[in-house]
Amino acid sequence: MTKPRAYSYVRMSTDAQLKGDSLRRQTEASKLYAEQNGYELIDDFKLEDIGVSAFNGRNVSQGALGRFLDAVQQARVPHGSYLLVESLDRISREPPQVATGLFLQILAAGVNIVTLTDGRVYRTASSDPTDLIFSVVIMSRAYEESLTKSLRVGAAWENKRKNLTSKKLTEVAPAWLALSSDRSSFDLIERNADTVRRIFDEADAGKGSYQIARGFNLEGLPPFTRSNGWHESYITKILTTRAVLGEFQPCKYINGKRVPHGESIEGYFPPIISREQFERVQLARKARKNRGSGRKGKSHVNLFSGVAKCGYCGSSMYVVDKGPKPKGGVYLRCDSARRGNGCKASAWPLAHFETAFLYFVRELDLAALLSAEKRQQELRQTEGALASKQADLEKQKRVREDAFALLATSSASYDFVGQKIDDATVAIGKIECEIGALKDLLAGYRTASVRVDLDIKSIIEKLLSESDAQFENRVKVADWIRTNVNSLRVYADGTDGPADRIAEMRGEVETALDPEALAIVDRITREARRKGALTSDFDRRFVVSFDHGGFRSVRIDRDDPTKHVTSIHYAEGEWSIDDRRL
Structure with missing residues (x-):
């Protein structure tokens, strides 16, 4: 049975x-x-x-x-x-x-x-x-x-929250803190706290999580735990946690996952990073995420990774290395043109384009950006204050949106919700005024210095060198471009391009003639342009617009990237046009 x-x-x-x-x-x-x-x-x-x-x-x-x-x-x-x-x-x-x-x-x-x-x-x-x-x-x-x-x-948890000044909720703390013996405060682990500050300083200088982790590992800096070296994900975790500001977010487990429970508690931990620096780093990380970060090699940093686009087809521009000169060289080129995917834009020699951009885009104050002087520190503090205010603005906008959503529920108190909307609207107006003032202050910083062109040319020359000593500076410049540039359109054949037939003929000549013959062709072309025989706009040009408003359009001399044919600048409702042909 x-x-x-x-x-x-x-x-x-x-x-x-x-x-x-x-x-x-x-x-x-x-x-x-x-x-x-x-x-x-x-x-x-x-x-x-x-x-x-x-x-x-x-x-x-x-x-x-x-x-x-x-x-x-x-x-x-x-x-x-x-x-x-x-x-x-x-x-x-x-x-x-x-x-x-x-x-x-x-x-x-x-x-x-x-x-x-x-x-x-x-x-x-x-x-x-x-x-x-x-x-x-x-x-x-x-x-x-x-x-x-x-x-x-639940009552015990809420009671703990009410008595934070005398006893902390939990002994769990970030890796740079330890609960005191009487459980009333947290003590700094100075070595770890210094490492966290260094992480933020390097991120503030334009480095990403991968670079920071790699640098620490090459240096042999011991990690906080017994982990096998530093990992990109852990650096990212540190850069995004608000615990560095002193905030603690209580959590509870739902379906085996930790989720935020209640409002975050300010002043729970001792802060080790200023809010200005924290928000500045978040803004830069957001810009890198939206516009592409680009993993940076040891010997070269693409200043325009994720930012530069082909002016003709909108495809991304990439750095292409065609090998050693005279037939080779390093160029900035449209990806669709490189792949033969419908666009026939020419390549732009990278050194020529970098020089032109760095020389004519005066919004980028190279002397201040690459210095450690007081003015640069003030500039960074103002940028941090602006990032903080922008974060506050987004928060108040979310509060107002949530309040509007509450009006759709039958149980909502109209008076209560209406007051929330009014308070948020007043706060938004105030913050927007403060943001405007900070933007004006930043504009003043960027235009206050007297520009010495010889000094700028010297700085650019150093930046374009392949010296390892310039790696950090190129990182700073690349980060500034990603953070401040809204769009960068590259017209390698001018606004009348891409000049399909000219590009095709040029390609045929390049394959048939030696460098000396090419030099003769270039000289004849320049002479014809000087005499006005070539009236079409096939000069290289770029157009750059900025997050803070305004734009520049510069038509570049093909022989000297620090000379322009036409330069147009618009900012604060005012135009400036410099046309050397007039």
């Missing part, structure tokens, strides 16, 4: 029970009961909900008990089988009406329920009303106990 099948269901809501005796106790009780009553305990159908709560029914909706019920409905569990549980509260801790429904659902599916603590059997065919009454009483008590525990835990 076939033995009745028995299925052991084990549920534990906390890791503490798993570390303790609960799992062994429930498992061994099921084995003993099956042996004593002649049941076949099915071991290959594992029914364990570890860390899954029955208070909200997740053991049914997402856990093993729900899968068991599905198996019963699909007749993979024979009628007359037994479900062995330590007690009914292992099945459900939901409200009595919900728990009773689940209890009856299992019995109606043809599965008997055994509670191991008292040996009681609830049978599918039983007509004894005391079984139902007994089950309702037990599960009602279980629900009340869980509800009371939940309220107590």
Whole structure:
């Protein structure tokens, strides 16, 4: 005769029970009961909900008990089988009406329920009303106990929040802090705090997480933990946590994941980074993400990675190395043209383009950017203040949007929500005025210095060298471009281009003639242009617009990148045009 099948269901809501005796106790009780009553305990159908709560029914909706019920409905569990549980509260801790429904659902599916603590059997065919009454009483008590525990835990947590000045919520702290012996404050671990400050300083100078992690590993700087060196993801985590500002975000676990719970607590940790620097770094990271960061090599940094676009087709511009001169060289080229994908724009020699951009884009104050002088520090502080105000503006806009959304709910108090909207609107207006003032201040910083062209040419010459000493400076310039440039359109063949036929003829000449012959062709072309024989605009040109407003359009002399044919500048409602042909 076939033995009745028995299925052991084990549920534990906390890791503490798993570390303790609960799992062994429930498992061994099921084995003993099956042996004593002649049941076949099915071991290959594992029914364990570890860390899954029955208070909200997740053991049914997402856990093993729900899968068991599905198996019963699909007749993979024979009628007359037994479900062995330590007690009914292992099945459900939901409200009595919900728990009773689940209890009856299992019995109606043809599965008997055994509670191991008292040996009681609830049978599918039983007509004894005391079984139902007994089950309702037990599960009602279980629900009340869980509800009371939940309220107590919540009240205890809120009480902890109210007493932060005398006792911290938890001993968990960032890697640069340690809880004091009296649990009333956190002490700095100076070595780690200095490392965090260095991470922000390097990010503020334009380095990404990958570069910072790689530099630390090459230097042999020990990580905070026993990790195998520094990782890009950990640097990113440090750069984005508001704990460096002293904020603590309480969390709770939902479906095994930590999610924010309640408002963040300011002043909980000792701050180690200024808000201006933090917001400045976030703004730069956002710009790199939106416009492309570009992993930087040791010997070269593409200043325009993710920013420069072809003026004709809109494709990204890439640095292309065609090998050593005289036939080779390094160029900035449209990706579609490089791949023969519909665009025939010519390549622009990289050194020529970089020189032209750095020389004519006066919004980029190279002397100030690459110096450590007081004026540069003031400039960075102002940029940080602007980034902070922009973050405040976005926050107030979200508050106002959320308040407007509340008006659509029938339970919302119009007076309360209306006051929230008014407060947010006033705050937005004030912050926008402050942002305007900071932008004006930045514009003043960028135009106050007297530009000495010889000095700028010297700086550019150094930047264009392949010296490792210029790596850090090129990183700073690239970061400034990504942060401040809204768009950069490159017209390698002028506004009348791409000059398909000229480009094709040029290609034929380049393959047929030696460098000396090419020089003769170039001289003849220049002479024809000087005499006005070439009237079409095939001169190289770039157009750059800025996040803070305004733009520049510069038509560049092909021979000298520090000379222009036409330069147009627009800012603050004023135009400036310098055309050397007039």
